[in-house]
Amino acid sequence: MINQIEKMPVELKRKLRKFNRLVTEASFLDAEIQADLKKARVPYDNLVAEAKSASGPQTEALAYINNGECLDKEALDQSIADIESIYLHFANQPVEDDDLL
Numbered sequence: 560m561i562n563q564i565e566k567m568p569v570e571l572k573r574k575l576r577k578f579n580r581l582v583t584e585a586s587f588l589d590a591e592i593q594a595d596l597k598k599a600r601v602p603y604d605n606l607v608a609e610a611k612s613a614s615g616p617q618t619e620a621l622a623y624i625n626n627g628e629c630l631d632k633e634a635l636d637q638s639i640a641d642i643e644s645i646y647l648h649f650a651n652q653p654v655e656d657d658d659l660l
Contacts, residue, residue, distance in 0.1 A: 589625070592621075596646070599646065599649065599650040600649055600650065600652065600654075601645065601646050601649040601650060602615070602649065603621075605617045605618070605645055605649070606618060606620060606621035606622075606642055606645055607619060607621050607622040607625070608622060615645075615648060615649060616644070616645050616648055617645070618641040618642065618644070618645055620637075620638035620639070620641035620642045620645075621638070621642055623638050624638050
């Protein structure tokens, strides 16, 4: 006779709660990052290489961070440097009068 499991292990429930906290925190932080980029007129899509017809430089660096692919300091520093390069390109573009409205 096979024993049926009646409850999920408490440890798994604990991990799910922790995972939810981390994902929620990451979601809020992502929204803050997007707002900061928008204020500086930096297209988010250019930092996650989703800009198919975009003008200007692109990188996948923010996607690497978002996907947890920067597993060491060197990879994270490189991604941040790549993002900074794109950020500076767009943030230093002249502001058109229409953009001020």
